[in-house]
Amino acid sequence: MTHVFWDWWQHLPRSIDPNLFEIGSFQLRYYGLMYIVAFALTYGLLVYRARKDDFAWFTPERIQDLMVWCIAGTILGGRLGYVLFYDLGYFAAHPLKIILPFDFSDGFRFTGIAGMSYHGGVIGVVAAGYFFSRRHKLPFVTMVDFVAPAAPLGYTFGRIGNFINGELYGRVTDVPWGMLFPLDPVHQLRHPSQLYEAFFEGIVLFFLLWSLRNHPRCKGGLLGLYLIGYGTVRFGIEFFREPDPHLMYVLGPFTMGQVLCATMVLIGLAAYVIGRRAALRGDSP
Secondary structure, eight states: OHHHHHHHHHHHHHHOOOEEEEETTEEEEHHHHHHHHHHHHHHHHHHHHHHHTTOTTOOHHHHHHHHHHHHHHHHHHHHHHHHHHHOHHHHHHOGGGGTOOEEOTTSOEEOOOOOOOHHHHHHHHHHHHHHHHHHTTOOHHHHHHHHGGGHHHHHHHHHHHHHHHTOSOBOBOOSTTOBOOTTOTTOOOBOOHHHHHIIIIIIIHHHHHHHTTTOOSSTTHHHHHHHHHHHHHHHHHTTTBOOOTTTSEEETTEEHHHHHHHHHHHHHHHHHHHHHHHHHHTOOO
């Protein structure tokens, strides 16, 4: 019985069709649906938080406006982050590939826009939040502390989308929960690192921040804890995740993801320390 289960588990990714439906060359993937679920869930959590946690300024209408800014920041920042951090040489030679969701090398084919960077998405969301807060004359730290506890749970669905796509899989392994991914050129068992990330960076971090959401200890503290928590967990999981083949290791034994996560942790620590010092002085950071 155990053998039957592990055999089913290991071959599961190969049995999943990543396409929700197809019309000619156009494909709608579950990955896109996961983005919709993530944003809808985040919106619901923010509406709940505004009502229960005494954030009266954040009406459902203002949260909708904020979500539009955050969605734009996620998409633009995520795409530009991938271009800058992961494949600048290629996109410098093919700039139209940055924005065009079509391939003309063999006729005309809709491909979608492949390649998003989580770290670029974070930068995009923070920038969008900054402009949103300036537009509404709202303290930036109030806005980020309001949003930060809800963010990780939405991220969970993004990684589930990666799993359904069979991409961003882990390194070769011999553990029984390793899986066979259809895009793997060597067809060996690999760590399901997308699921590791969905659980630890998404679900676990969400419950941690959500439990602390009304006890931040300082303004900007929840943003700092989010950056520290995500960066630390992702840094560790990168040791189980297959590096990008065109980059591999960029600084000794470390991947680009780990370099970006280390930077993220340092920024989070700085934000938290500055916020705590301001709180102890009785200032507003």
